[in-house]
Amino acid sequence: MAKLENKVALITGAAAGLGEGIATVYAKYGAKLCLVDISEEVEKTAERLRKEYNAEIITFVGDVSDKEQMKNAVAQTVEKFGEINILCCNAGICRLAPFEEMSDEILDLHINVNIKGVWYTCQAAIPYMLKNGGGSIVIASSVTGDMVADAGEAAYAMSKAALVGLTKCLAVEYADRNIRVNCTQLGYARTPMVEKMALESNPEDPESVIKDIARAVPMKRLAKPTEVGELFAFLGSDESSYITGSQFVIDGGSTLPETMSMGTK
Numbered sequence: 326m327a328k329l330e331n332k333v334a335l336i337t338g339a340a341a342g343l344g345e346g347i348a349t350v351y352a353k354y355g356a357k358l359c360l361v362d363i364s365e366e367v368e369k370t371a372e373r374l375r376k377e378y379n380a381e382i383i384t385f386v387g388d389v390s391d392k393e394q395m396k397n398a399v400a401q402t403v404e405k406f407g408e409i410n411i412l413c414c415n416a417g418i419c420r421l422a423p424f425e426e427m428s429d430e431i432l433d434l435h436i437n438v439n440i441k442g443v444w445y446t447c448q449a450a451i452p453y454m455l456k457n458g459g460g461s462i463v464i465a466s467s468v469t470g471d472m473v474a475d476a477g478e479a480a481y482a483m484s485k486a487a488l489v490g491l492t493k494c495l496a497v498e499y500a501d502r503n504i505r506v507n508c509t510q511l512g513y514a515r516t517p518m519v520e521k522m523a524l525e526s527n528p529e530d531p532e533s534v535i536k537d538i539a540r541a542v543p544m545k546r547l548a549k550p551t552e553v554g555e556l557f558a559f560l561g562s563d564e565s566s567y568i569t570g571s572q573f574v575i576d577g578g579s580t581l582p583e584t585m586s587m588g589t590k
């Protein structure tokens with residue numbers, strides 16, 4: 326039996342980037358899916374996965390920072406599939422700016438999408454998970470904020486570190502009611518978000534930024550979205566049944582080196 330067969334999963338930010346990678350792996354392992362995104366492109370992702378994996382998928386076009394919309398997304402999932410077992414809180418945004426120039430608008434966007442978006446999605450799904458007798462929540466945090474950061478990422482880093490705290494609290498609060506909550510801490514994957522950040526970092530030569538990221542990673546490359554999807558699938562599945570409140574770094578070793586020059590290599 327495929328590891329996610331008979332599981333119903335809702336994935337946010339599933340139109341592109343990592344969310345699309347997570348959705349692809351979930352479809353491969355037989356999950357029934359509700360793909361949520363603010364972009365209508367999410368239907369194209371769903372159509373591809375229906376064709377490739379014969380997957381049962383509904384889509385919901387909505388904004389994770391809108392509480393009512395997330396309630397609707399979860400309600401429609403349960404109406405279609407009867408329950409919800411896994412929540413992948415992946416949708417997120419990143420805008421770079423020097424700290425002293427960072428506008429309240431940018432700050433609020435990170436709080437609304439990256440923090441409140443996860444909060445509302447979890448609040449909408451947990452009552453149904455409790456009715457089902459449990460579930461698994463996987464939250465996309467980052468190495469940024471909790472472990473490392475680059476200049477200009479103050480709002481993003483703060484929002485991603487906040488998700489580690491939310492993970493810990495929800496994990497302990499629901500552990501005896503069989504809802505597990507874990508977070509992933511990714512280094513870099515090449516997605517539309519990272520391509521945009523590279524452009525903001527060096528408008529003349531964004532490709533050099535991507536190359537420099539890869540050069541600094543011990544594995545010498547960025548992650549593929551489906552590699553991140555495999556981690557989300559493990560954490561969503563019963564294979565991780567005794568894991569809760571944990572942080573999973575997936576970064577090709579990028580946070581390991583102490584320097585770029587010291588040592589025998």
Ligand SMILES: NC(=O)c1ccc[n+]([C@@H]2O[C@H](COP(=O)([O-])OP(=O)(O)OC[C@H]3O[C@@H](n4cnc5c(N)ncnc54)[C@H](O)[C@@H]3O)[C@@H](O)[C@H]2O)c1
Nearest residue numbers: 338340341342343363388389417467511513514516517518
């Ligand atoms: N790509 C990386 O290297 C990286 C590293 C660490 C963490 N992350 C995290 O992984 C998640 C996905 O990142 P990505 O690189 O795939 O981003 P991306 O920008 O490439 O894709 C994000 C998707 O989320 C959707 N989205 C954006 N705002 C939304 C909203 N308010 N409501 C619903 N959908 C919304 C977008 O339309 C898009 O389809 C984010 O939470 C990000 O912080 C990414």
